[in-house]
Amino acid sequence: MRLSFTEENYLKHILRLSKPGHVVTTNAIAGCLQTKASSVTDMLDKLALKKLVAYEKYKGVSLTPLGKKTALAIVRKHRLWEVFLVEKLGFTWDKVHDIAEQLEHIQSDELVDKLDIFLGRPKFDPHGEPIPDASGKVKNQKLKLLSECLAGSTCIISEVNDDSAAFLRHLDKTGLKPGHEIKVTEVIDYDKSLNILVNSKKNIFISNAIAKNILVTVK
Amino acid sequence: MRLSFTEENYLKHILRLSKPGHVVTTNAIAGCLQTKASSVTDMLDKLALKKLVAYEKYKGVSLTPLGKKTALAIVRKHRLWEVFLVEKLGFTWDKVHDIAEQLEHIQSDELVDKLDIFLGRPKFDPHGEPIPDASGKVKNQKLKLLSECLAGSTCIISEVNDDSAAFLRHLDKTGLKPGHEIKVTEVIDYDKSLNILVNSKKNIFISNAIAKNILVTVK
């Protein structure tokens, strides 16, 4: 089934907003797609007609198996292109998102296969997020929010929850990157901000707002 | 100036149809864009408003310097991506056109620069066509149609005038590729078909229709 650029974007964002046992709301989609709720309603009708989502008026929406497969294929392309941009072209990991947003819509199964092989079948993208395989399977890491780690615990930065250029730039400036080790030295009770030790040498302070967008694997 | 996918395609095709001292006709554009003349008229009005083309009703259209620069940037991207697809991903040269048609519209100057460097700043694409440099300059080869070569002359296949998958596949099957040497052994007067000797070893026969789509450099 050939989908438009826009339809693909809706599916991708619905997948991103999906949580097991929950439906996705119209407003949530409107929020992350920077559009109006009424536009979302229109598109959900269309996607439901194509059997890509299960949509019940006023209740919410969820992906059908077909919709999920389609969305995962887009995520796969997005993350493979990010690897290409960073590993092959020398982009820094905070600058690839917008370009990958465009590249993910290029239509060619053969291209995706060959790109995957060229890159050495990577399992994670430069932000630490797992790359779905050709059949849509995703490696399931047990990830935790940095904001939920207790004082004294040690962990590795794995991925981020906010892909905005602003957030990624901020992280880069602060010196935080996927793969870095973090030891939580103190949790400030009042505002849940953190003092952390990065790679056993740099001591920095981060707000709860930042910590809530950083996903880690506990050692 | 941000242009739509469609506007970029119009510019690219107008460039391809442009010949020094001639304007491009509405029908010619409609023909190669697979659209109707009335749609072309509408778009020409729009491109003229943006100062990308000089358009006179009923007369024809030509690119302004700005329009030409924009079109050359698209051609540059198209041909760089074709090099990538063939050299890095292992596509055969007859299969890359459709994918490059999509990739050429990805918006990012930094991406084009980095891709150019990654590929070693190639001067020609896999079909032998010159790649405009970042400022829009194109290497000017003196090219000639194979159909215009006289019996006894020798030349090198440089590029093709028809990028359709069908034509490229046919060439590949016949064993004709950019870079191959051709000696015209005989020109059949009746239908202008040719007997040619490829790389001093293989004797083949080609119709005038084919020869008119092959561009060569004379030795």
Next chain:
DNA sequence: TAAAAATTTTAGACTAGTCTAAATTTATTA
């Protein structure tokens, strides 16, 4: 050079995707 043919443009309509404003439904709370 006037009539016929071909080309091009205009007029009006259609689809995809979006919007605002109003109406409807669901959730909250007093």
Next chain:
DNA sequence: TAATAAATTTAGACTAGTCTAAAATTTTTA
């Protein structure tokens, strides 16, 4: 649980790009 607030949908309109059919212009040809 009835009133209010929040979320969602509907109705109608707008833009980009396309189309068909008719009108206008240019080119060809007899």
